[in-house]
Amino acid sequence: MQGVIEIPAEERGVIRVFNLDMAPEQARFLREPGALAQVLGIDEIDLDHVEIFPVSDLEELGLAGYLIQGCGIAETEITPDRERLAALQGHVLLLRSRAFGGAARRLTPSSQITHVASYGERPISWSAPPQPAPESSKLYTGARPSPxxxxxxxxxxxxxxxxxxxxxxxxxxxxxxx
Known part of the structure; x- marks a missing residue:
């Protein structure tokens, strides 16, 4: 059994990459309710925030490109692990923090699941400079009809x-x- 992975409560914006050393049928079975939670050693997991797929599906984009372009991870964060990510074969598991519903979890993955790396998603800046209101949105600025x-x-x-x-x-x- 691999080491224990602690997930703190209210964790946000972290994607964990796991290599799945198992047959394709077993990897597909992990998409069934309860199966992935069982092999990770926890009670439940939200499968809406989990991705399981063969690395070969990414073709020339590669896993590093998918993490950068598809998941919003900074390229500078991926660069040190690029060779290790390119060497992965078979199926991979991408596990987002939201899969745990904000609860603290203690993962004890089975021997077939190897933690490769954890990355933080780039936070989205929701701020914008104030926009002046157009003249047409102000009260009583339109033409008034005659009586x-x-x-x-x-x-x-x-x-x-x-x-x-x-x-x-x-x-x-x-x-x-x-």
Missing amino acids: RDTRAAARRIGASLFTVVMLLIALTLYVLVF
């Missing part, structure tokens, strides 16, 4: 409603009589 135009519009709406109501009454009487 005569307002009354004319109200008359048209009223006449339309009156016509619709009268037609409905006429239609109801027609259906009742005939």
Whole structure:
């Protein structure tokens, strides 16, 4: 059994890379509910934040390229491990911090699962400079219709409603009589 991996409570933005030394059928089976949690030595895990795939699926992009472009890890963080990541064969497991639901966990992976590296995702900057409000969004900046135009519009709406109501009454009487 490999060493124990401690996951602190409320951990965010960490991706752990594991090499899966097992047959492809076993690796595919880890996607079943409860299977991955069992081989990691924990009770439960959120499979929405877990990726299991063969490295060969990444073709020329490679695992390092996928971690940089697909997972948002800084290239400077990947560079020291680039050769080790390129040497991986078979299936890999990418495990995000969110898979643990913010709870502290103690992973005791089976002998077929080898921890390769852990990387931090680049935090997203949600700040932006304040944008001035456009003139059209300010109150009372649009053109005001004249009182005569307002009354004319109200008359048209009223006449339309009156016509619709009268037609409905006429239609109801027609259906009742005939």
